[in-house]
Amino acid sequence: MGVLRERAGAVAFFAAAAAAPLLVRDNFFLDSLVLILMWGALSAAWNVAGGYAGQVSIGHASFFGIGAYAAALVSTRFDQSPWIGMLAGVVVSIAAGAVIGYLSNRLKGPYFALATIAFSQVLLILASRWRGFTSGSEGIPVPYRPGLWTLGLGHFAWAYVALAVAVLFYLVEVWLERSRFGYQLAGVREDEDAAEALGIASRRLKVVAVTLSAALTSVCGTLWAQYIGFVDPFYVFSVDLSIRFALNAIIGGLGSALGPFLGSLLITSLETALRAQFSGVKTGFTGIYLIIYGVVLILVVRFVPEGLTGLAARLRARAARA
Amino acid sequence: MLALEHVTKRFGGLTAVRDVSLTVEAGDLLGIIGPNGAGKTTLFNVIAGYYRPEEGRVRFDGQDVTGRPAHAISRLGLTRTFQIVKPFGNLSVLDNVMIGALTRLPGTREARAEAERVIGVCGLASHAAARARALPLGLRKRLEVARALATRPRLLLLDEVMAGLNPTELGGMIDLVRRLHADGLTLIVIEHVMAAMMSLARRIVMLHHGERLAEGTPREIVSDRRVIDAYLGEEFVLADA
Numbered sequence: 001m002g003v004l005r006e007r008a009g010a011v012a013f014f015a016a017a018a019a020a021p022l023l024v025r026d027n028f029f030l031d032s033l034v035l036i037l038m039w040g041a042l043s044a045a046w047n048v049a050g051g052y053a054g055q056v057s058i059g060h061a062s063f064f065g066i067g068a069y070a071a072a073l074v075s076t077r078f079d080q081s082p083w084i085g086m087l088a089g090v091v092v093s094i095a096a097g098a099v100i101g102y103l104s105n106r107l108k109g110p111y112f113a114l115a116t117i118a119f120s121q122v123l124l125i126l127a128s129r130w131r132g133f134t135s136g137s138e139g140i141p142v143p144y145r146p147g148l149w150t151l152g153l154g155h156f157a158w159a160y161v162a163l164a165v166a167v168l169f170y171l172v173e174v175w176l177e178r179s180r181f182g183y184q185l186a187g188v189r190e191d192e193d194a195a196e197a198l199g200i201a202s203r204r205l206k207v208v209a210v211t212l213s214a215a216l217t218s219v220c221g222t223l224w225a226q227y228i229g230f231v232d233p234f235y236v237f238s239v240d241l242s243i244r245f246a247l248n249a250i251i252g253g254l255g256s257a258l259g260p261f262l263g264s265l266l267i268t269s270l271e272t273a274l275r276a277q278f279s280g281v282k283t284g285f286t287g288i289y290l291i292i293y294g295v296v297l298i299l300v301v302r303f304v305p306e307g308l309t310g311l312a313a314r315l316r317a318r319a320a321r322a
Numbered sequence: 323m324l325a326l327e328h329v330t331k332r333f334g335g336l337t338a339v340r341d342v343s344l345t346v347e348a349g350d351l352l353g354i355i356g357p358n359g360a361g362k363t364t365l366f367n368v369i370a371g372y373y374r375p376e377e378g379r380v381r382f383d384g385q386d387v388t389g390r391p392a393h394a395i396s397r398l399g400l401t402r403t404f405q406i407v408k409p410f411g412n413l414s415v416l417d418n419v420m421i422g423a424l425t426r427l428p429g430t431r432e433a434r435a436e437a438e439r440v441i442g443v444c445g446l447a448s449h450a451a452a453r454a455r456a457l458p459l460g461l462r463k464r465l466e467v468a469r470a471l472a473t474r475p476r477l478l479l480l481d482e483v484m485a486g487l488n489p490t491e492l493g494g495m496i497d498l499v500r501r502l503h504a505d506g507l508t509l510i511v512i513e514h515v516m517a518a519m520m521s522l523a524r525r526i527v528m529l530h531h532g533e534r535l536a537e538g539t540p541r542e543i544v545s546d547r548r549v550i551d552a553y554l555g556e557e558f559v560l561a562d563a
Contacts, residue, residue: 180424180433187421190410197370197404198473199396199425 009312010258013265014167021159028276030155036261036268037162038224043248043260044169045216050246051255052176053209054189055104058242059116062100062123063093063214065236067221069127072140072231075150077133082142082151086222090215097214101207117239124237139232142225151226158227165223166261169216173257185209189255217245247293251300253307262308267293323348323508324369324400324477329378331361331368331532338364339375340532346477346510351503353523353540354512357553361532362512363405366479369510370402371395382477397425401475403466405482405512411455415446415465418454422472437472444468444498460491467498478502480511484518496522516554520544528553 020033042064049055070089071082096119103115128137146152153161176182187195188202195202225231235241244267252263274292304311324346331339339361346352354362367373369380371392380388387395396402410418419437420430427433441447444464449457454465463483470478484495496518503509503522513519519526519540526543528536530552536543543549 178430180428180430183417183421183424183430183433186413186417187410190412191408193372193392194404194408194410194469195421196372196392197396197402198422198469199393199401200421201391201393 009309010170010261013258013261014163014170017163017166018160021156025156027155030159032269032272034155034158034162034227035272036264037159037166038220038227039244039248039268040261040264041162041166041169042217042220042245043252043264044166044173044257045213045220046245047173047213047249047255047260048176048216049210049213051249051259052173052182052189053185053206053213055101055206055210056109056113056246057100057116057210057213058113058239058246059100059118059120060213060217060245061237061239061241062096062116062120063217064221064224064241064245065120065123065127065233066093066096067218067223068225068231068236069134069140070218071151071222072142072225073134075142076140081149082222082226083149086219089218089222093214093218094211097211098207100214101210104206104210105203117242120237120239120242124233127233127237134233137233139230142229142231144229151223161223162227165220170257170261172212172216177257181205181208247297251297251307253309256307256309259307259309266308267296270296323350323383324510325379325381326365326369327379327381329365329368329375329380331364331373331375338532339368339529341378342529342532342534343378344527344534344537346508348476348508349506350508351499351522351524352510353519353526354510354529355514355516355519355526355543355549355553356529356535360529362529363481364532365529366402366481366510366512369395370400370479396473396475399474399476400479401470401473401477402479403470403481403483405485407459407462407466409454409457409462409465409469411453413454414451415454415457415468416441416450418465419446419468419472422469425473440468440472443501444471445494460487463487463491463495464498467495471502475507477508477510480509480513482512482514484513484515492518516544 017033017037021030046060049057067086067089070092071085074080074085074088075082100116100119104112107115127134144152176185184200185205187198187200188205192202221236248263248267249260251267252261253259270292326342326344329339329342330337342365356362364373368375371390374389379386382398382400410421416437419440420433423433423436427436441450444467446461446464446468449461457465467483484492487495492515499522511523523540525537526540527534528543528549535552536546536549538546544554
């Protein structure tokens with residue numbers, strides 16, 4: 001019953017996201033919707049490693065950046081479709097993800113997290129210094145060529161592309177909750193030694209999970225770069241971005257399928273609203289959304305450490321008792 | 323079924339297990355006793371693939387499994403439990419056991435059915451939905467056994483599953499182990515509870531300072547002078563007599 005109701009929440013969430021563009025044709029609103037879905041999907045991708053496999057990475061911007069650069073380079077340098085670039089990004093991210101996954105077998109907890117940060121910073125240096133190929137720190141403007149094959153879309157179409165990706169990633173998470181692989185991964189997350197005793201190849205499973213997470217993140221990196229139209233190495237490989245992926249999932253509910261999307265809904269809409277509120281009013285207020293962001297995080301960690309989905313479960317239990 | 327040949331395991335300058343050989347035949351129930359630090363758990367860790375021995379070989383069903391990863395050894399049908407229980411704390415009892423069952427049964431539906439059966443055998447049916455970490459120690463020890471059983475082992479290593487149990491729980495656990503053995507499972511049991519050992523084990527091996535000090539039937543062991551001096555003490559003899 002609890003499972004059914006949780007899925008009902010997801011159905012409501014995605015149905016609302018699907019209906020919204022038909023009802024509101026405002027570009028600012030559609031932009032917010034695309035961002036909510038995209039950041040949600042990215043946190044869902046992060047959740048595969050950080051939540052379900054228990055490998056908390058603060059370097060997932062690595063894969064985001066790889067996806068963003070792959071598509072931008074493939075379309076500008078080789079004049080190919082960004083979809084081909086997306087595929088190239090996924091291939092590179094799978095290789096990079098395998099490296100990070102291997103690290104997860106050598107380093108635990110905070111040491112693993114630090115190693116993932118270092119990894120993303122190495123990629124940042126590579127991207128910002130290799131002028132001949134990546135245009136260095138100037139970044140790469142992604143040319144706008146209208147059409148689905150070139151991913152030159154309007155806000156309305158982007159909302160549905162983002163929705164499709166969000167639903168797909170949500171289903172990957174659901175699969176992780178129901179499949180043999182997902183159960184075994186939960187065992188590895190809870191206790192590796194005990195999982196080994198039960199015949200589970202814990203190291204290989206972690207590598208597979210982190211690699212899957214990397215590939216999904218890369219797909220979103222590509223889409224994001226095509227949507228925004230510009231790839232800046234200091235943004236796409238930034239620690240800020242990696243933390244955002246993690247925070248949305250933690251605020252929403254670690255290791256729950258809908259959590260990352262709820263986290264993104266709260267944080268992204270808060271951020272967009274506050275930025276719109278304070279931008280241009282007084283320049284001194286430009287960073288205020290970061291403060292609010294921090295306050296929300298503190299409140300969540302203090303009062304609902306299990307995240308928004310946990311809060312929902314708690315409220316349901318209270319309602320059932322009343 | 324299992325044969326240890328001159329197994330030695332060192333940690334730096336400390337030799338935890340020294341030149342231990344033993345064999346276990348199918349259908350056996352071997353007890354391992356010894357004071358704390360005698361190397362009992364280290365021996366389990368070597369057998370189950372958690373430690374690679376410096377010297378010696380471990381053979382299971384004639385295959386040399388020395389140095390193979392733990393999960394590979396478990397898949398061959400040699401499963402262990404942990405002295406300090408390692409439940410998947412945030413998962414339900416049923417999910418814990420199901421993860422064990424999934425090793426042999428790829429389908430989640432079949433694995434769930436198997437897990438429910440095993441939970442019944444181990445007397446955990448009324449706790450199936452409970453979070454593993456919320457269980458009291460006695461039930462967590464049972465869960466440890468249930469999860470291992472779900473992998474359908476042919477040889478099961480039980481590491482102090484009776485330690486810390488109250489008399490009722492202890493009786494239940496002895497009963498469970500006896501039933502498993504009667505159903506054809508081969509077991510090696512590490513235990514400090516001598517009363518349990520006396521009634522369960524067919525043979526007992528005594529470890530002391532990592533070495534095999536004595537081996538025999540429970541009767542022979544409790545009257546062995548070396549075992550009394552090193553482990554049981556005079557009082558046990560008096561109480562037993």
